[in-house]
Amino acid sequence: MRIVFDYNRFMIRKAVRNDIDEMIRIIDQAKAYLKEQGVDQWQDGYPNKEVLLEDIKQGYSYVLEDGPILGTMCFKVADDPDYVRIDGKWLCEGSYGVIHRIAIDDKYKGEGRAREFLEYAIKACRESHAVSLRIDTHQDNHSMRRFLEKNGFIECGMIYIGGVSPRIAYERCVEY
Structure with missing residues (x-):
């Protein structure tokens, strides 16, 4: 198996x-956490096994592991149709990377694991000559919003998933 991003103890x-069963387990933990926090995100069956399998098929799905799988994310350097229209303004013009469906196993939250996914994505953006990394979240997902802002992302406005579901859009310009 090819190592994508190797740290001293774990890899992306x-x-x-x-990997699908472990990925679903972690996504289900995230769904339960969001429900407990009163966040109406991922409460309608999404993301599900079919979505994650399609991510794998497209080559956009990643896992963080240290023996066991600690987290999962969807990442690609490509235009995202949901990011074409924004009520606001993106910081950077040009190609960009996108993160979706990022989640960390509850046992490893607070250890900086999600930040390592961000570092991987930023490195991949640089290698692909993308000018920024974009991500979105539900307006009530305060823990994700704090995490993004703490890691250099700037709130840019509102996008609409599928043209209907509002999400706060964030962007971090990639320095070379």
């Missing part, structure tokens, strides 16, 4: 079909 790699 592309997910494979055999």
Whole structure:
């Protein structure tokens, strides 16, 4: 198996079909956390196994592991149709990377694991000559919003997933 981003103790790699059960387990933990926090995000069955399998098939799904899988994310350097229209303004013009469906196993939250996904994505953006990294979240997902702002992301405005579901859009310009 090819290592994508190797730290001293763990690695980030592309997910494979055999990872799906662990990925679903982590996503389900995130859904439960959001529900407990009163956040109406991921409460309608999304993301589900089919979405995650499609991410794997497209080559956009990644896992963070240290023996066990500690987290999962969808990442690609490509235009996102939901990011074409924004009520606000993006910081950077040009190609960009996008993170969706990022989640960390409850046992490892607070250890900086999600930040390592961001570092990987920023490095991949630089290598692809993308000018920024974009991500969105539900307006009531205060823990994600704090995490993004703490890691250099700037709130840019509102986008609409599928043209209907409002999400706060964030961007971090990539320095070379």
